[in-house]
Amino acid sequence: MRFAVIQFGGSNCDHDVHYVISEIFGVDCDLLWYKDGLPRNYDAIIIPGGFSYGDYLRAGAIAARTPVMTEIIEHARVGRLVLGICNGAQILAESGLVPGIFTINRYPKFICRWVNLRVENADTPFTRAYSEGEVIRIPIAHKEGRYVAPEDALKTLETTGRVSFRFCTPGGDLLPDANPNGSANHITGVLNSQGNVMAMMPHPERASEEVLGSSDGKGIFSSIIHHVEEKG
Amino acid sequence: MYTAGLQKRFLIEETTGMKFLVKITISLKEGMLDPEATAIRHALANLGFATEELRSAKVFFIRLDAESEGAARELATGMCERLLANPVIHSYEIEVLR
Numbered sequence: 631m632r633f634a635v636i637q638f639g640g641s642n643c644d645h646d647v648h649y650v651i652s653e654i655f656g657v658d659c660d661l662l663w664y665k666d667g668l669p670r671n672y673d674a675i676i677i678p679g680g681f682s683y684g685d686y687l688r689a690g691a692i693a694a695r696t697p698v699m700t701e702i703i704e705h706a707r708v709g710r711l712v713l714g715i716c717n718g719a720q721i722l723a724e725s726g727l728v729p730g731i732f733t734i735n736r737y738p739k740f741i742c743r744w745v746n747l748r749v750e751n752a753d754t755p756f757t758r759a760y761s762e763g764e765v766i767r768i769p770i771a772h773k774e775g776r777y778v779a780p781e782d783a784l785k786t787l788e789t790t791g792r793v794s795f796r797f798c799t800p801g802g803d804l805l806p807d808a809n810p811n812g813s814a815n816h817i818t819g820v821l822n823s824q825g826n827v828m829a830m831m832p833h834p835e836r837a838s839e840e841v842l843g844s845s846d847g848k849g850i851f852s853s854i855i856h857h858v859e860e861k862g
Numbered sequence: 863m864y865t866a867g868l869q870k871r872f873l874i875e876e877t878t879g880m881k882f883l884v885k886i887t888i889s890l891k892e893g894m895l896d897p898e899a900t901a902i903r904h905a906l907a908n909l910g911f912a913t914e915e916l917r918s919a920k921v922f923f924i925r926l927d928a929e930s931e932g933a934a935r936e937l938a939t940g941m942c943e944r945l946l947a948n949p950v951i952h953s954y955e956i957e958v959l960r
Contacts, residue, residue, distance in 0.1 A: 688948060695945060724948070731950040738897035778894075778951055812895070 631858050633659040634672040636702070636718075638693045643679035643715065646835040650851055651676075654838055657855055664698045673858040674711035675702055677718030679771070679833060689732065689774040690720030699725050711755055711854055712827040716772055719829035728820050728829045729787065730779030735772070736812025742771040744843070745810055747818065747832060748798040751791045754821060755857035756828045759849035765802045766846035768832040770810065770818075775831040777813035777820070784814055794828055795819030879927035882934035883959040888947045889919035922946060923959075931958050 633651050637644045644661060651659040662668065668675075682693035693699070699721070706712050706727055714722035720732045735741060744767055749760040760766065779787065787793050796816035799808045809816045811831075819830040834847025890896050896918055903916040924941070928934035935956055942954040 687946070691945065691948070731948050733951060734897055736895065736897055738901055776895075780950060 631657055631673050631855070632670075633657055633674045633676065633854075634662050634668070635659060635676050635678055636662050636664055636698060637678075638664045638680070638682035638696070638721075640682045640684060641678050641680035641717070643717075643833065643835060646833075647676050647678045647715070650835045650838045650848075654848070655851060655855055662698075664693070664696055667698050668701045668705065672705065672710065674713065674854050675705060677702075677712070677714040677721050678835075679716030679718060682717055682721065685717075685774065688720075688724065689772075690717060690722075690724040693717075693721045694724035694726075703727060706822070706824075706827050709824065709826055711857070713756060713850070713854065714827075714829040715835065716770075716775075716831055716833055719831050720774060722827060722829040727827045728822050729783045730777055730814075730820065732772075732775050732829075732831060733778055734774050735776050735810075738773070740771070740773040741775075741810050742769065743810070744769050745832060746798050746800050746802075746808065747795040748802050748804075750793045750796055750819075751821075753791070754794060754825055754828065754853075756821075756850055756853050757794055758856065759853045763802060765798060765800060766849070767844045768834055768837045768847045770832045771836075772811070772831055775813070775818070776811040777817045777831075779814060784817075787817070787820060788815065790823070792821040792823070792825075793817050793819065794821055795830055795832070879929065882926055882928055882931065884924045884926060884934055884938045885957040885959055886922040886924065886938055886942060886946060887919050887955045887957075888922075888942070888952050889917065889954075890951055891953050894951050934958050 635648050651657050722728050723731050746765050749764045752760045752762045797809045804816050821828050834850040837844040837847035899916045899918040938956045947954045
């Protein structure tokens with residue numbers, strides 16, 4: 631089993647994700663500079679957080695159109711896993727791998743704080759370590775994280791189990807105050823139609839050890855690892 | 863040889879293409895939340911400027927070579943569709959200035 635973390639100019643959570651995969655889980659993980667492309671096949675590719683290309687034009691817009699993304703789209707097409715976290719999520723949305731867009735927060739400021747997420751679908755390669763309806767605590771850190779999608783796309787996501795996480799209260803309720811950036815239907819985790827690509831704004835790699843205040847995010851990485859192990 | 867190649871390419875550009883200046887305006891679709899515009903409108907109000915509406919947009923001026931005005935417009939459309947605008951939230955307007 632081998633994972634890859636893609637580094638764009640301006641990625642800044644690349645080493646955190648690499649640390650979680652290789653040190654906490656002991657899984658082989660390559661850090662790949664985007665210009666070098668994919669040197670081999672990987673079981674899972676993670677696009678980490680940061681500010682690729684300084685968020686010029688729209689967050690993720692320019693990174694989404696680099697040649698390595700063409701390779702990652704092909705990697706996803708054949709059913710291998712892709713996880714985009716924060717700027718990685720924006721890049722996945724801009725590349726069309728998941729529908730919609732993560733755009734400027736309802737209150738247009740950078741927000742960096744702990745939030746509660748309700749697990750909406752625990753039957754995905756990224757969430758199987760959780761149970762449906764479980765509330766987990768993971769931080770967010772973004773200015774462009776408000777999820778927007780056309781009405782029909784939202785409907786499809788909602789009716790086909792492609793919403794993985796929603797912002798909620800500690801008790802799991804969807805009150806307006808629990809939606810920090812104004813995302814449509816409180817959505818902050820979405821899947822593609824095949825279910826092998828997930829984009830999420832919160833940072834599970836920042837909540838993968840108790841010493842950091844929560845290890846609730848570990849479940850996302852352990853889910854991916856178990857999924858790959860089972861598939862062989 | 864190198865210089866000759868450059869000169870040749872330069873000549874081809876000069877003889878086949880025309881230069882156009884294209885103005886592309888990217889704005890949020892009607893009804894889309896524009897938090898930056900709201901913040902700017904509030905700041906203007908603080909300075910004593912009453913406004914009824916304020917919308918923000920991004921403008922690009924692009925100089926390019928094309929066979930005709932129509933071809934220039936087509937190139938600009940391609941740029942909007944593939945990068946400059948995101949169809950989920952944006953609409954775009956193209957003007958060929960000269």
